[in-house]
Amino acid sequence: MSSTGATTVEARSLLWTPSDSVKDVNRRKVIRAAMADPGITQVSLAKRLLLSQGTVSAVVSELQQEGIFRVQSEEGERGKRVRLGAVRGVAVGVEVNHDRIAVAARRVDTSAVEYESVAFRADQGSSSWVRESANLIKELTVQTGLDIDHIVSIGVGIPAAVDPRTALVTQVAASLDWDITGSVPERFRDHFRDVPIIVDNEANYAAYGEHLYGAGRGAGTMLFVKASVGLGAGFIIGGLIYRGRHGYGGEIGHLTMDPDGIPCRCGNRGCLETLVGGARLLEQVRQAYAGYRADLPTSVEGMIERAKRGDAVCRRVLQDAARTIGLALARVCNLMNPELIVLGGELGRAPELLLEPMMDGLRLYALRGMVESKDPVKIVGSDLGLAAGARGALGFALMTDRTVEA
Incomplete structure (x- = not known):
């Protein structure tokens, strides 16, 4: 029993009971979405699940009667928010x-x-x-x-x-x-x-985390860039992850930036990661301070902290890297035209240092309409940080x- 006296329902029984009937499939979809995003509105449920408002309303009403859902009306019919009841x-x-x-x-x-x-x-x-x-x-x-x-x-x-x-x-x-x-x-x-x-x-x-809970909420098309030891990316289109046929979608770190560049760990040459990956950034700092300082940063996190405290070398290396990432993002934008770009990973800890130079690179190389229109592509820092x-x-x-x- 719950503290309110209602009978507690096991979430496993709600989600794991096998049934292929349309009604039961829709019921599980609505329950899962309400679990994934507590407090979601009925309007948003219908939009996210691609179900009609009538279908969602009927399912929510049934689950409310069973004590599985609690519905709170905050802004009339469109503001009805759905939360779990006594579900464990x-x-x-x-x-x-x-x-x-x-x-x-x-x-x-x-x-x-x-x-x-x-x-x-x-x-x-x-x-x-x-x-x-x-x-x-x-x-x-x-x-x-x-x-x-x-x-x-x-x-x-x-x-x-x-x-x-x-x-x-x-x-x-x-x-x-x-x-x-x-x-x-x-x-x-x-x-x-x-x-x-x-x-x-x-x-x-x-x-997906930033799209569901963070900086990308509400964005129709969103590119998330994870910049840490390596560089990766995830693309969200219409609430879905775009993966490509074999799951290789989003490998922004292996865009070829210089065909004659240094070898990359993937076996190719001149990948973006060879220019702005964590190991390369630390190497640039070591080279700049060679013979002058011994207390050098050993991680990207340490490098960012020094840059925030005013270390000119760390700041320069990071901002140059951001401009290079901006160039790579321009290439991606010219193909995919996202609404929003979210910077995460270790570099996402320093949006105040990196977003503007990243945007500079994007402005230089993206199609003009994407960055100068009434509703241009935006770059923002991660809301969820390393928990994304x-x-x-x-x-x-x-x-x-x-x-x-x-």
């Missing part, structure tokens, strides 16, 4: 990076998110990333007040291309020595036997209706 369940999102694992967990009936990240080293073992992720998931689930038997979905973002048709890894970053290939869901079965594991590229999930990937994985997995296989 936990949604989880995981982001695996080259050197860090982050997990977000949230009860489906609240908007409060438990979040934690831990440092991770490739030499810890080829499968330790699964074990580390599972341990964090269990710890944060307990912090929500529930346990792993209440987990309804887990989204896992990994630094690899994932085939959208098979959910199998198609290509792993060449710099990774640890094993992330094959079926990621199977790797989690020993820890979470019946829970759906929804896998995608971590930049795609970060893009885990938050997006949580939301996307909740929205994905998949039959659970025992």
Whole structure:
């Protein structure tokens, strides 16, 4: 029983009961969307799910009568906001990076998110990333007040291309020595036997997180740029992740900027990442200070902090990198014409330093109408910061209706 006396409903029973009837499919869609975005309006539900207002209204009314939904009217009919009633369940999102694992967990009936990240080293073992992720998931689930038997979905973002048709890894970053290939869901079965594991590229999930919860809310077309050790991107079109046929969509870091440039870890030459990746930026700072200073930054985060404190070299290197990224973004914009660009990752921590030079590069090389029109493309900093990937994985997995296989 809940504190209000209403009978508590298990989220698993709402989402995992198999039925292919149109009514039940629509019912699960509406429940999932309300779980993913607490307080969403009925109008937004219909728009996001591509259902008629009448269908959504009927489903919401039925669920309200059952005590599964609470409906709050704030601005008349269009302002009706939908929240979960006495429903018990936990949604989880995981982001695996080259050197860090982050997990977000949230009860489906609240908007409060438990979040934690831990440092991770490739030499810890080829499968330790699964074990580390599972341990964090269990710890944060307990912090929500529930346990792993209440987990309804887990989204896992990994630094690899994932085939959208098979959910199998198609290509792993060449710099990774640890094993992330094959079926990621199977790797989690020993820890979470019946829970759906929804896998995608971590930049795609970060893009989805900003679209659902952050700076990209309401944008029809949005490009998220994750600039850290490497560069990745995620594209959102009409609320959906654009992945391409084999999952390689968004690999902005491997745009060729100089055909005669230095070799990239992908095997090509002159990729954007060779010019503005974290290792290259740190190398430029070391070269500038060679023979003058020994206390040099060892991470992009440290470099950004020095730039904010007035270090002229760090500031110059970062702003030059931002202009180069702006050139790459101009090429993407000339092809895709997004409404909004969101800068995230480590460089997203310094929007006050980087957004203007990035926009300078975009203005120089994008088609004039995109940057000088009445409604030009905009570049903004991330709202969710380094939590974007885990938050997006949580939301996307909740929205994905998949039959659970025992």
